[in-house]
Amino acid sequence: MSLLIQTIVNGILVGGLFVTISLGFSLAFGVLDVVDFAVGEWVMLGAFAGVACVSWLGVDPIPMLPVVFVVFATLGWLVAPLIYRVRTSRYARPALMALAFTFGVATFARGTMLTSFGFDPRTVDIGVVHGTITIGSLHIPALRLAGFVFAAVATALFMGFLYKTRTGLAVRAVAQDKQNAGLMGINVKRISSLVYALYAGLTAMAGVLIGGIYSITAQDGPRYTLLAFFVVVLAGLGSVGGVLVAGLLLGVLQAVVTVYVSADYTLAIVFAVLFVILIVSPQGILRRGAA
């Protein structure tokens, strides 16, 4: 029984990070109308940025998180106009071409990192947070707790931005209806770039923590892309509220399968569930309307 509770707690703690990743991903879909295949690569690049902090600069990655955010937000700011350009282009199928574009960006990132760093797994050495916290029979690794706290703060800030500021209002307007948002004087292109930049920075920061909890290799990007897909499909593409529940569910599902079945089958079972959900309810089982 205590093993079950332990497993569920571990799952929820990691699930927080999945929420952070998927939230930006979901919003980027809503605003840009593009399913971003590069989401897992942002996680992977973030983790490698964490590795670089430790081994090249010799500083702990946790205080460097804001720097990671700025660097990746800048990268995202640079990529976003290209996606926007393809999405609004005069091609026959702009949505599919934009999908192919992000796929190309993801493949480029993976190939470059594989060439530079090879296939060796790496772990981000986070020295500031270590050890375990024991509550009764529960053993909580401090790093996972830190990851969850980070995710909670990041999510709260993000939601605050989305629902309490005028720019957030503009973002939600664009996600609902681009044409009318444009008519209301919102610069759709700039909002799209802003959202993509925020999402890239946020995802990379989560990547640093994921790289501390699990080891990561340069080819792990697609794995996290699929996990992010799982969350947003469960939540319904474009639904922000559902992501909170779905991300935590994924964390628990992954932890339970790893402990009670086998780590070899984690992805297979996650995919099987994803597949069934897509067929039974393509709009997501938690959907309660878009943001």
Next chain:
Amino acid sequence: MTWLRALVPQTKWQATFLLVLFVFLFSLPAWGGDYWVRIFTGVTMWAALALSWNVIGGYAGYISFGQVAFFGIGAYTTGLLMQQGRDWNFFATLPIGAILAGVVAVIIGWPVLKLRGAYFAIATWALAEALMQVATAAGFTGGSSGMSLPTNSSTSFFYYVMLVAAVLTFILCYLLLERGRFGYRVKAVRDHEAAAESVGIDTTRVKIQAFVLSAVIPAVFGGIFAYWITFINPQSVLSGEITDQMVVMALVGGLGRIWGPALGAAVLYLINRQFLAVFGDTTSYIAVIGALVALIVLFLPDGLISLGSRARNMRLAQQLITRAIPRAAPPGSVDQPKTKERA
């Protein structure tokens, strides 16, 4: 025999091109040497695989990231049937793999093809990844350590098998998609599904037919590939990178064109082999194809084949502009998944 007449080239230019191509390809083993024969075995295989992806991705307009599943089904069928004790004839295993892949495509396609755009891409991707996990974990496939097949060391045998299979694939796809009513139906579904339905096309059925066609071809080539490399494991016949290559080759060559995938396959496979020869690994090749896809999408959405002739380019640009006029609105108004999910 109208279909035979349909195969006759329409212009002198086409006839010359086809003649030169055929003479080159069929005489290659006589003067090419083992290295080039092996390279071109790969080129013909990838050309056919990219063409099969083009059927669902380029002609039907449904991006699938799971076609490798069918390649793997074909490879494992041939592998299992040729094991000692069963000792099937190689050629007899190919139709079995193709039928199996076709059946799986119907079972999977029926629910999945109701999903639109991104959902379809994700569902097929999930299918392929799940299949790879199963093949890695299961016992009868030999797990991650894979299985060996009987060896056949004749290079030109595999070259001719691949070449004949690829030529037959091309003829089949050309007749069905460029010369037959089926092609019109498929393109109608791609260009406007609701309109296609309103003129009496059974869209679900057409989509399943296209999906089955694009599943049967990789199964056959998976079987030939397994016998060619004589050793298969999940990494070599079910890896997502195989789908990536199919997508990239079709995209670089030209989506929805019969010759596009062949051109893309030839160019990219030769680049791939050069990278292998020069750098000793293919990780940098992954970066190159990624960059190439991004650049092609940005600057040459109709692929390399659209570079063909300036006149054709002009016509294409004209077409695109006339088509784009009602679509010049911002992205929210154009086939946005949110509003058309259930259409």
